Amino acid sequence: MTEPVSRVERKERTRRAILDAALELSDESTLAAISLRQVAKQVGIVPTAFYRHFDSIDALGLALVDEAFASLRTMMRDIRRGDPALADIVDRSVSVLVDHVHGHRAHFLFIARERAAGPPGVRDEIRHQIELFERELSTDLARLPGTDTWSPEDLGVLSNLIVTAMVSTAESILSAAGRPDVEKQLVEQARTQLRMVLVGALNWRSKP
Amino acid sequence: MTEPVSRVERKERTRRAILDAALELSDESTLAAISLRQVAKQVGIVPTAFYRHFDSIDALGLALVDEAFASLRTMMRDIRRGDPALADIVDRSVSVLVDHVHGHRAHFLFIARERAAGPPGVRDEIRHQIELFERELSTDLARLPGTDTWSPEDLGVLSNLIVTAMVSTAESILSAAGRPDVEKQLVEQARTQLRMVLVGALNWRSKP
DNA sequence: ACTGTCAGTGTACGAGTGTTCACTGAGAGG
DNA sequence: CCTCTCAGTGAACACTCGTACACTGACAGT
Numbered sequence: 001m002t003e004p005v006s007r008v009e010r011k012e013r014t015r016r017a018i019l020d021a022a023l024e025l026s027d028e029s030t031l032a033a034i035s036l037r038q039v040a041k042q043v044g045i046v047p048t049a050f051y052r053h054f055d056s057i058d059a060l061g062l063a064l065v066d067e068a069f070a071s072l073r074t075m076m077r078d079i080r081r082g083d084p085a086l087a088d089i090v091d092r093s094v095s096v097l098v099d100h101v102h103g104h105r106a107h108f109l110f111i112a113r114e115r116a117a118g119p120p121g122v123r124d125e126i127r128h129q130i131e132l133f134e135r136e137l138s139t140d141l142a143r144l145p146g147t148d149t150w151s152p153e154d155l156g157v158l159s160n161l162i163v164t165a166m167v168s169t170a171e172s173i174l175s176a177a178g179r180p181d182v183e184k185q186l187v188e189q190a191r192t193q194l195r196m197v198l199v200g201a202l203n204w205r206s207k208p
Numbered sequence: 209m210t211e212p213v214s215r216v217e218r219k220e221r222t223r224r225a226i227l228d229a230a231l232e233l234s235d236e237s238t239l240a241a242i243s244l245r246q247v248a249k250q251v252g253i254v255p256t257a258f259y260r261h262f263d264s265i266d267a268l269g270l271a272l273v274d275e276a277f278a279s280l281r282t283m284m285r286d287i288r289r290g291d292p293a294l295a296d297i298v299d300r301s302v303s304v305l306v307d308h309v310h311g312h313r314a315h316f317l318f319i320a321r322e323r324a325a326g327p328p329g330v331r332d333e334i335r336h337q338i339e340l341f342e343r344e345l346s347t348d349l350a351r352l353p354g355t356d357t358w359s360p361e362d363l364g365v366l367s368n369l370i371v372t373a374m375v376s377t378a379e380s381i382l383s384a385a386g387r388p389d390v391e392k393q394l395v396e397q398a399r400t401q402l403r404m405v406l407v408g409a410l411n412w413r414s415k416p
Numbered sequence: 417a418c419t420g421t422c423a424g425t426g427t428a429c430g431a432g433t434g435t436t437c438a439c440t441g442a443g444a445g446g
Numbered sequence: 447c448c449t450c451t452c453a454g455t456g457a458a459c460a461c462t463c464g465t466a467c468a469c470t471g472a473c474a475g476t
Contacts (some may be wrong), residue, residue: 007443011453029323033241035433048435049454116379117238117325127383154400161401164371164376171324175335192362193369196393215473218424243463256465257424 015053019067022060022151023106030109030117031061050125054071061114061122068107069129070177075100076136086144090194097186101173112171152207164191177203223261223341226253238325239269239318266303266393269322273352276315283308284344294352298402305374308396309381320379338375342367359414366374366409373401 021042026036038059040047054060079096101108115126137159141147147155169190176182229250236416248255262268287304302336309316323334345367349355354365377398384390 005281005443007451007453009374010443014453030240032238036435045453046455047433048437048456051435052453099406111354111419113325115324117321151280157397157400158404160397161373161404164373167375168372189365189368192365196366196408197371197405198408199408200404201412215421215423218473222423244465245463253423254425255463256426256467259465260423 012052014043014049017061018050018053019064019152020055022064023110026064026113027106031057031114031122032117032119054092056057058119058121061119062125063190064110065114065122065129068111070102071100071104071107072129072133076133080140090198092192093166094169094187094194097170097190098173098183101170105174105177107168109174112174126186130163134163136161137163146202149205154204154206158197162194165190165197169193210272214319221355222253223249226258226292227272230265230272231318234272234318234321235314238328239265239322239326240325258384261367265328266327269327270333272315272318273322273333273337276312276319278381279312280337280341281316284338284341288348296400301374302377302395302402305378306381309378313385315326316378317382320382323370328416338371342371345371347401354410357403357413362412369405370402373398373405377401 016133018039021039022031022034025038025042034057036050037047039057039060054063075096078100079093082092111126114122115130116123117127134156138152138155141155141159142150142152142161170185172186173183176186226247229247230242231237233250242265244258245255246271247256247265247268262271283304286308287301290300322330324331325340326334343363346360348358348365349363349367350358377394380394381391384394390413399406
């Protein structure tokens, strides 16, 4: 079963266990309210051993942010993959988002919490990553037909609106866990909102 | 100066001091990470005296939520007051929002944090209050001309989108404190987003 | 003037906190 | 084989934490 246990491999395994433990504890509390000792107890190591892997809880938080956004990036790739048929781009985007929220529930929960309440460094990093998403979306939108008359500024503004709506949708879905009817309604709402925004976009002229 | 100090008045004064202290401490941390003793020290009372006013930190949190949303309600009234001239309703709404964010910075900061990371009871209450705002906005929108063809569901969806965007704007402005140029840009972005949504709304037909 | 109420005090407790330090012992490299 | 590295140990430190308890003394009602 667990035969080849090299030294570095063992260390990496413990590191993972620490990350998972912190993620699990973040379910019920904030990172700022989690103690190094709680994490250590959950992992099954002595508190001081924690320092072999991270300098502080804050550093652990930054590592978790990296991890969470790495999985978000694969989500974006999933959305872009395949046809850019404008007709069902909305349905496709929303359903991929919902799938990822379910598949990476802990990560989304962590980001949602720490975005507002995490240590300053963690908050800044999350804000920065979300900003990167907006920029990516912006260049994607620029490739769409009908956006010729748009100024780059307006494209950015639109991207921000869409990303904000999707972040909000993800957070709502998280808090609707275990109530499939509520979730279904939220998904339908997200679809409608995207369509509304799209209708607005198609009738928009920059510098009106 | 401080002549008429009746008993109940003294108590109320201490209660206010506790609320203010908690609000101030929330600037740098989450309610869940704030200790009863920190609050007591800041107020200048002994820790056990805290219980004369609140059963727990959570109860304090709920009181703060009530207070914060009371001031938000006056904001809504400010927006509604006066002419419903559709032309400058956007500019008016945004500028009132910005004014209130500046005038009640601590309250907005508190809500933004606790909305995502507060104790469950506090989170639920905030969510509920925001939902009430959406409903209010929904009935306001229904009074606007051109919404005849709208279904009540779509009105709710649109309200949610607008409220979400405004909440996000408020949070962004909070984190842009001390950088007037960034704030100016955010305000302009909020205006543009509302206009985009409005354009979408005017071209919308329910059940397309 | 006498008395009851009650906001605030002071002490004490057991439990949990981050961080230090010297340590152990299994795996890696020569 | 023998040494070096280093993930994890365990005791000890000087705190902070929430809460229980008996208390004081100024105000309010009679």
